[in-house]
């Protein structure tokens with residue numbers, strides 16, 4: 001847990017920088033995908049009407065898009081649930097994601113078994 005406000009500020013700035021760089025890259029890829037999926041009149045091109053090389057490039061771009069989305073979603077930079085970026089985070093080894101401390105505690109309560117009071121999904 002980071003207590004000093006200057007350290008929190010540095011941590012938050014680094015997180016936002018990483019998120020912004022990743023989102024900029026994601027936007028570039030989404031633009032490229034859109035360029036490939038639509039013709040010059042704005043009509044969507046059906047994948048059956050694309051040549052193999054174009055389909056292959058599109059597949060690679062789509063893979064990269066998913067990778068970048070997962071990179072942001074699974075990183076310590078933002079809470080998986082509330083998307084806050086300025087909180088202390090807790091790692092959940094079950095879904096391999098980071099949650100802010102409040103969300104993690106809330107999810108632990110919601111998913112706890114009535115009998116034992118223990119959550120398997122949020123240990």
Ligand SMILES: [Zn+2]
Pocket residue numbers: 079080081082083084099100101102103104
């Ligand atoms: Zn949260």
